[in-house]
Amino acid sequence: MNQTTAAPASIIRQVIVASSVGTMIEWYDFYIFGMLAKTISTQFFPEGNATAALLSTLAIFAAGFIVRPFGALVFGRLGDMIGRKYTFLLTLILMGGSTFLIGLVPNYKSIGMAAPLLVLALRLIQGLALGGEYGGAATYVAEYSPANKRGYYTSWIQTTATLGLFVALGVIMLVKLNMTDEQFNAPWGGWRYPFWVSIFLVIVSIYIRMKMEESPIFTKLKKEGKTSSNPLKESFRNKANFKMVLLALFGAVMGQGVIWYTGQFYAQSFLETKCGLEFEQSRTIMLWAIAFATPFFLFFGWLSDRIGRKWIMLTGMFLGVVLYYPIFSTFLKDTDSKEWYKTESKLIQEDRKITPIEGGSIFHRTAHFETPDGSKYTQVFTDTVLINNAGAPRRYFELSNPVLTNKKVNTTTYFKFTFLVWIMIVLVTMVYGPIAAFLVEMFPTKIRYTSMSLPYHIGNGVFGGLVPFIGLLLTTTFPQNPLVGLYYPIGIAALCFVIGSIYLSNKIDKDVTD
Structure with a gap:
């Protein structure tokens, strides 16, 4: 089947905006929990062991990542059967509702163990919703895009995870700016506000998405009666397709996942917990680095349309393997207590x-x-x-x-740290910018939502999402080596680089209508 005629540029812009804004809001919802992990640990767990409470909070945070593959299966199946638009509209409603409700859960002193259990349940709903969101948004945009701009147009979706993190950091800092620490950390204090803000963002995004049409490629497939009646079976029982699912996971996405979470999430956690950097400095370092690195998502998406996706992504992984240890060593050295x-x-x-x-x-x-x-x-x-x-x-x-x-480091060290974090986020843009187009091109239309969502969410939700938790667990278990938490992401990225170098193709699939 030949590639369908590309939609007008004005329609594509509307599609990108509708998909990107909603996906950014879902990432915002998902990440404010991690941003506030230290405060949340004091609210929903008993006092007495701060480290255990923080580990428990990060475990709940990680639980949301672990269920993402299940969300990919559930919503991927729906998306391949009934359509992209309404499926990822449903995921947005579930994500926004559960985030808002987390902000309403009473603390441990009020309702005991019911508090962490309720938060866990809502966090699992968040994970399921996010598992269905990304595949829908990426597929939706890709199926509207012309072949020679697919990497560039889908890279706008790739900015949303980082922008969601940026907005989460910004909202939290704005709330803290007008409060004392006591007011912010009170049982019904300012730490709850970012959760409540979510509901207003979601309403705006729902309004935008309701005005959009279904993907033209999926609509055509549905009219011809060629949609899949059982996407799960066709995705995973077909040996050739299942092989592509495994190759996508182990040759690309698991490495991309650990690079993303090390460069943004673990870096921030490390600066605060291991280096002892004050809250405001660590967060503004992240904000500046994210702001200046985000355009590179679009650049590497654009570049992948010209030279292919494979080697851009693998180069980002390789540089992460080489640079992480010296970068984090510099963080430690420049905040060394003995000095x-x-x-x-x-x-x-x-x-x-x-x-x-x-x-x-x-x-x-x-x-x-x-x-x-x-x-x-x-x-x-x-x-x-x-x-x-x-x-x-x-x-x-x-x-x-x-x-x-x-x-609080001096100005020279502050800019030095910002530059080092910027380097790590540029590596994120290398592995993440082209990956939506890469995954879309690996699978046929009728099972694309399901087939691309599963490896993406295992790679990001499990391999990547566990980076902060495993990092803290390793550094707690082996306190004599504060850099031991890096062994996990470096090892995963190195393994993925080797597999991808050998088995991935650098060919761009011009036709995604099959």
Whole structure:
């Protein structure tokens, strides 16, 4: 079957806007949970073990990724049977509704274990919805696009995940800007606002999507009675097609997934938890890096229409394998506590607090320092003093090495970190920009939604989505090596590079109407 006549440019622009805005909102909904993981861990889990609570929160965050392949199967089947438009309209409604409801769940002190269980259930709905969204949006845009611009047009969809992260960071920072930490972290405080904002964004996107028509290629297939009656069976019981599903996963998408989450999610988590960088600096570093790197999604999508998709994606994976360790080592070196201690720091503020306990008191001293080069940091000292039977105080415990928190690097280091994060996000654009067109071209129209969605969401939802959780788990298990969390994404990206180099084709399929 020959490629159908391309739609007018004005129609294609409307299709791109409708698909991109909705998909961006779904990513926003999905990522605000991860952005607020530290605060959420204090709300929905019992007090006493902050690390365990954070790990539990990240496990719930990861659960949303793990169910994404199931969403791909459920909604991919619907999309191949009833159409692209209404299927990914349904996913948008499910995502927006579950996100809004997470913001309404009472905390652990109010309803006990029901709190984390409700959040888990809503997070699973989010994961299922996202599993159906991407394949629909990418297929929808690709089936409208002319063959010589398919990589470029679908790359607009690829910007949505990063833009969703950008918007999530921006909304959270705007909320925090007008609140104290106590107000933001209160049980019904500002941390809930980003979840509530979601409902307004979703309503706008639903309005835009309702005005769009179904994909012309799918409409033609449906009129001819050639749609699949069982997309799952045709996708996975057909040996040739199943082979392509496996090749897409292990030769492209699993590597793309770990590059995406390491360069954006794990980088931010590492700067805050392992380097001790203050919240505002770490988030603005991410915002600037994302803003300047995002146009490269479109560039590499455009480039893939001219030289092919394969080697652009594999080059991004290879550079990630080579560069991650030195980049993250630089983050550690430039925020090294031992080096900060050596400087002749100036005390600029000191706060003291006494907490009564049975048989004594806990003395807290928080000291804020500034180094000669303009960097800032906070030391937290804790003393526990007990009263013995004779009524005399005796020191029970003292931190010999006070905890350093809220590090604020100087301007030179700030721009250096921004540049390094920018490099990692450019690698993200290399592997992610061309991949929608690459996946669309691998599978026939009647089972395209199902066949491309499954490897995409296993690669991103499982291999990629687990990067923050596995990274924290490894660094907690092996605290003597703060870079041990990088072994997982580097290993996966290296394996994917080898498989892709050997087995992937660099040929661009001009005809996607079959």
